[in-house]
Amino acid sequence: MAGREFEFIHRHLGIFGAGSQVRLGVGDDGAVLALPPNSELVVSSDTIVEGTHFPKLTLPEYVATRAVGAAASDLAAMAADPLAMTLALTLPEPDELWLHSFSQGLGRCVQSLSLPLVGGDLTRGPLSVTVTVMGSVPTGCALQRAGAKPGDRLCVTHTLGDAAAGLALIMGELQGETEIPLEDEAFLEARFYQPTARLEWVPWLRQHAHSAIDISDGLLVDVAHMAEASGCACTIDSSALPLSPAVARLALESRLDYALAGGDDYELAVAVPSGVALPVGLIQVGEFHEGSGVQCDYSPTKIAGFDHFGT
Amino acid sequence: MAGREFEFIHRHLGIFGAGSQVRLGVGDDGAVLALPPNSELVVSSDTIVEGTHFPKLTLPEYVATRAVGAAASDLAAMAADPLAMTLALTLPEPDELWLHSFSQGLGRCVQSLSLPLVGGDLTRGPLSVTVTVMGSVPTGCALQRAGAKPGDRLCVTHTLGDAAAGLALIMGELQGETEIPLEDEAFLEARFYQPTARLEWVPWLRQHAHSAIDISDGLLVDVAHMAEASGCACTIDSSALPLSPAVARLALESRLDYALAGGDDYELAVAVPSGVALPVGLIQVGEFHEGSGVQCDYSPTKIAGFDHFGT
Numbered sequence: 001m002a003g004r005e006f007e008f009i010h011r012h013l014g015i016f017g018a019g020s021q022v023r024l025g026v027g028d029d030g031a032v033l034a035l036p037p038n039s040e041l042v043v044s045s046d047t048i049v050e051g052t053h054f055p056k057l058t059l060p061e062y063v064a065t066r067a068v069g070a071a072a073s074d075l076a077a078m079a080a081d082p083l084a085m086t087l088a089l090t091l092p093e094p095d096e097l098w099l100h101s102f103s104q105g106l107g108r109c110v111q112s113l114s115l116p117l118v119g120g121d122l123t124r125g126p127l128s129v130t131v132t133v134m135g136s137v138p139t140g141c142a143l144q145r146a147g148a149k150p151g152d153r154l155c156v157t158h159t160l161g162d163a164a165a166g167l168a169l170i171m172g173e174l175q176g177e178t179e180i181p182l183e184d185e186a187f188l189e190a191r192f193y194q195p196t197a198r199l200e201w202v203p204w205l206r207q208h209a210h211s212a213i214d215i216s217d218g219l220l221v222d223v224a225h226m227a228e229a230s231g232c233a234c235t236i237d238s239s240a241l242p243l244s245p246a247v248a249r250l251a252l253e254s255r256l257d258y259a260l261a262g263g264d265d266y267e268l269a270v271a272v273p274s275g276v277a278l279p280v281g282l283i284q285v286g287e288f289h290e291g292s293g294v295q296c297d298y299s300p301t302k303i304a305g306f307d308h309f310g311t
Numbered sequence: 312m313a314g315r316e317f318e319f320i321h322r323h324l325g326i327f328g329a330g331s332q333v334r335l336g337v338g339d340d341g342a343v344l345a346l347p348p349n350s351e352l353v354v355s356s357d358t359i360v361e362g363t364h365f366p367k368l369t370l371p372e373y374v375a376t377r378a379v380g381a382a383a384s385d386l387a388a389m390a391a392d393p394l395a396m397t398l399a400l401t402l403p404e405p406d407e408l409w410l411h412s413f414s415q416g417l418g419r420c421v422q423s424l425s426l427p428l429v430g431g432d433l434t435r436g437p438l439s440v441t442v443t444v445m446g447s448v449p450t451g452c453a454l455q456r457a458g459a460k461p462g463d464r465l466c467v468t469h470t471l472g473d474a475a476a477g478l479a480l481i482m483g484e485l486q487g488e489t490e491i492p493l494e495d496e497a498f499l500e501a502r503f504y505q506p507t508a509r510l511e512w513v514p515w516l517r518q519h520a521h522s523a524i525d526i527s528d529g530l531l532v533d534v535a536h537m538a539e540a541s542g543c544a545c546t547i548d549s550s551a552l553p554l555s556p557a558v559a560r561l562a563l564e565s566r567l568d569y570a571l572a573g574g575d576d577y578e579l580a581v582a583v584p585s586g587v588a589l590p591v592g593l594i595q596v597g598e599f600h601e602g603s604g605v606q607c608d609y610s611p612t613k614i615a616g617f618d619h620f621g622t
Contacts, residue, residue, distance in 0.1 A: 023351060024453060028540075029388040029525055030355035030446070032453045035346060040334060043429065044341035045397035045443055049436030077340035086356035088399075088441040118354065121441070125360030130399040130432070130441035132356055135341070142335060142343045214340055229339075 016107060019116035021083055031118035033084055039136040041083075044074035050127035054193075055170055060098045061105030062193035063129060068109040070216065071131035072197035073266040077214040079143035079205040080135030086119030088130040113197060137206070147211035148230035148271030154286035155278065157198045157268045159244040160219055161255060164262020166192035174250075184246035191244075195266035204279060211271040218261040223269055223286070224294045230271070233291030236260070238298040242283045253301065261300035327418060330427035332394055342429035344395055350447040352394075355385035361438035365504075366481055371409045372416030373504035374440060379420040381527065382442035383508035384577040388525040390454035390516040391446030397430030399441040424508060448517070458522035459541035459582030465597035466589065468509045468579045470555040471530055472566060475573020477503035485561075495557035502555075506577035515590060522582040529572040534580055534597070535605045541582070544602030547571070549609040553594045564612065572611035 017025030024032035035041060048067050050056055058066075068085065075082055087106070091098065110117055115133065148154075166188035168174045198214075205212055211230055215222045219236065227234045241259040248255060271288060278284060286296075328336030335343035346352060359378050361367055369377075379396065386393055398417070402409065421428055426444065459465075477499035479485045509525075516523055522541055526533045530547065538545045552570045559566060582599060589595060597607075 024455065028455050029385040029523075030353040030391065030444075030453075032389070032448070033352040033354065034450070035352060041344040041346060041352060041445070042341040043344065043395075043397060043443075043445065045399045045430050045432050045441070047399040047401055047432050047434045047441065049401055049434050052435045074340040078343070080341065084354075086354060086443055088356045088358040090358055090360055090439060119356050121356050121358050123358045123360050123439075124363045125439055126437040128401060128434075128436060128439060130356070130358065130443075132354075132397055132399075132441075132443040133341075134352070134354065134445075137343070139345070142341075144335065144339050212340075 016110040016117040019084060022116050022118055025116065025118045026120055031084065033118065033134065035083070035136050038139050040139050040142065042075060042078045042080035042135040042137055042142055043132065044071060045130060045132040046071040046074070047128055047130040060101035064102050064105030065109055065194040067129040067131050068106065068113070068115070069195035069197055070266055071133045072113050072115060072199065073195065073214040075133050075135040076198045076202060077143065077212045077268055078135065078137065079141065079202050079209070079212065080137045081202060082113055082115040082199060083134040083136050084116050084118040085134065086132045087117055088121040090123045090125040090128045092127060093124065113199060141206055143205055143209055143212045145211060145213050145226050145229035148226055148232060148288045149210055149273070150232050150289045151274045152210055152271040152288040153274065153284045154223060154234055154236065154288060155270045155272050155282045155284050156215070156242065157201060157270070157282060159242045159247065160215070160265055160267060161247045161258030161262045162188055162191035162244050163195065163264035164258045165247050165250065167264065184249065187244065187246050192264055195264065197266065198268050201268060205270065208272065208276045209270050210273055213269050215265045215267050215269055217263045219269065220260050220294055220296065220300070226269060226271065227288065227292065227294055230288070232288050234286055234288050234294045236286035236294065236296040238296055240285045256298050257300040260296060260298065327421040327428040330395060333427050333429055336427065336429045337431055342395065344429065344445070346394070346447050349450050351450050351453065353386060353389045353391035353446040353448055353453055354443065355382060356441060356443040357382040357385070358439055358441040371412035375413045375416030376420055376505040378440040378442050379417065379424070379426070380506035380508055381577055382444045383424050383426060383510065384506065384525040386444050386446040387509045387513060388454065388523045388579055389446065389448065390452065390513050390523065391448045392513060393424055393426040393510060394445040394447050395427050395429040396445065397443045398428055399432040401434045401436040401439045403438060404435065424510060452517050454516055454520055454523045456522060456524050456537050456540035459537055459543060459599045460521055460584070461543050461600045462585045463521055463582040463599040464585065464595045465534060465545055465547065465599060466581045466583050466593045466595050467526070467553065468512060468581070468593060470553045470558065471526070471576055471578060472558045472569030472573045473499055473502035473555050474506065474575035475569045476558055476561065478575065495560065498555065498557050503575055506575065508577065509579050512579060516581065519583065519587045520581045521584055524580050526576045526578050526580055528574045530580065531571050531605055531607065531611070537580060537582065538599070538603065538605055541599070543599050545597055545599050545605045547597035547605065547607040549607055551596045567609050568611040571607060571609065
């Protein structure tokens with residue numbers, strides 16, 4: 001890492017590196033972290049690329065919140081407590097203003113997620129961000145996609161389809177929807193640009209859930225991963241899908257398309273054993289049973305789960 | 312991660328995920344790793360971008376070896392044992408042939424560095440690779456840039472300048488050098504495309520060294536980081552710089568320029584206390600003393616340390 005680059009990272013990103021488990025933060029060849037006793041490390045890397053995952057001219061602070069929120073969501077899905085993250089930022093050219101705005105969004109994520117930034121790499125190239133999140137779980141307690149059992153309820157942590165509707169709105173593709181209130185626009189766009197990693201569910205998940213996944217590619221696609229990994233089937237009830245007022249105001253077909261097949265919500269899908277009382281905030285949308293595959297009484301027509309290499 | 316992408320990663324990259332400390336590899340929301348008892352986690356992320364860090368049309372297997380070698384080198388510099396890595400690959404379009412060649416290089420790295428691949432993200436966009444390496448050190452034993460003391464010898468682990476000369480050769484910029492033997496070409500290019508992370512030095516470093524850094528931006532630049540972090544000065548003797556036969560055959564000025572200011576070697580610069588016998592393979596090139604800054608009896612003219620955002 002050369003002189004000027006080094007300065008950039010220190011000035012803009014180095015202030016976010018403090019944490020009780022950080023022994024050495026940004027500025028050396030590597031960071032040094034202490035894990036809690038009797039715990040295992042959970043790690044996941046996610047990249048977002050301009051033009052693929054977010055539109056050109058996205059506000060830099062939203063590039064940060066989108067990148068970190070999506071990555072941190074994987075920690076929640078594994079029932080891991082946040083430990084730290086590294087961030088590799090590729091920018092077309094050095095841009096103090098851009099970095100300033102980016103670091104505003106980053107700072108909010110570091111604070112709200114308790115996820116200190118302990119390593120950075122700043123390179124020149126087409127705009128992209130790779131975030132690697134690290135977390136810890138008590139040994140043997142990581143929640144996997146496998147583990148759902150027939151009889152388990154399929155639950156989600158919040159309303160679905162908001163982010164996909166937000167992206168459609170941003171891209172000018174909300175066709176047939178004539179009047180969308182300004183407050184709905186703001187809400188939907190925020191759900192796309194500022195996904196909330198559901199780390200508040202980690203203690204409950206660790207104690208009660210059989211399995212979890214974060215919904216990045218759409219409920220149907222991601223629950224299919226759970227069902228396959230768990231060796232069972234799942235039935236989803238479209239009338240049970242929790243919809244925000246903003247999505248509920250869309251046409252019937254659109255709203256179900258977004259809720260079932262829209263990606264980028266980063267809510268959790270959770271398999272909850274039948275004997276466990278559902279806590280407030282966890283919404284049942286289906287049930288696992290013997291067999292394979294995912295069934296639903298509605299088939300999305302307009303959008304498919306987000307597939308970067310899809311057609 | 313959607314269906315087809317998922318398949319790609321599994322088929323091409325998922326085979327590299329086994330390791331004694333890997334509890335859960337590629338294929339879930341995150342990987343789960345066990346650290347040895349009484350150890351700390353070391354982590355570092357590095358990105359390489361086509362056109363910035365490696366030329367267009369670089370063989371895919373070299374993209375892999377360059378990316379992983381450079382990242383793993385940070386573990387060596389911290390005196391950490393390799394644990395695992397994640398790899399975020401951004402490709403303009405799905406390309407089976409490209410991925411096959413890439414995975415050849417990746418597989419060699421996984422094997423030779425004992426660094427299982429436990430997480431992957433494959434996205435569509437301009438070609439770049441971000442590798443996050445994780446390692447472990449006994450608690451409190453991570454080697455830092457700070458720690459060199461007046462009287463320490465500055466040593467390096469191998470010949471210097473090879474990678475920079477190799478890159479110049481690849482770019483057709485080895486001007487004034489008329490006849491370069493074919494075997495030299497192959498050697499220099501390999502030093503650029505396939506950097507060797509000096510993990511074999513980790514046990515010795517942990518026992519004896521005061522400080523270390525990996526030479527990514529050129530000896531002068533990187534030793535300046537060490538000296539500054541350590542609060543002392545360093546004098547480098549240009550006549551002591553270890554040169555490969557291929558670099559030694561270049562013109563006098565070129566060879567010193569490459570050895571002092573050429574980046575991408577990923578050898579280690581190490582501060583060795585005066586009372587410690589130098590083992591075979593560690594070459595003294597200078598000495599730390601009271602003061603600040605780096606002095607050398609030769610000032611490079613042609614190339615500066617690699618600065619992604621430099622002019």
